[in-house]
Amino acid sequence: MMDETTVRTIDSGDESLIMLQSLLCLLREKNVLTRSDMEELCHKVSQRAAGVADGPLKCCAETAKAASADMEQITRYLGQRYGGKHGRYTLPNLPR
Numbered sequence: 001m002m003d004e005t006t007v008r009t010i011d012s013g014d015e016s017l018i019m020l021q022s023l024l025c026l027l028r029e030k031n032v033l034t035r036s037d038m039e040e041l042c043h044k045v046s047q048r049a050a051g052v053a054d055g056p057l058k059c060c061a062e063t064a065k066a067a068s069a070d071m072e073q074i075t076r077y078l079g080q081r082y083g084g085k086h087g088r089y090t091l092p093n094l095p096r
Helices: 004-009 012-029 035-050 061-082
Strands: none
Touching: 012 035, 012 061, 035 061
């Protein structure tokens, strides 16, 4: 069981990442998101990391690159776990 001091040391970014990963897994498991949807989302995140995405939302380049790597990892995991047709984008091989 976590005490009050343990809760304070957890980074809110980590909490958000865990919630996002869990949500993506749940939506993919229930076939709300297709493999192609996941790969498209991954592509959009990598576009933001590269600084070429359209849109008014600005973000830190370092954070965007970390988000892109995390998104590629979760997309690859979900693709292996739940399968599906091949998507439009090729994901780079990441170390496991």
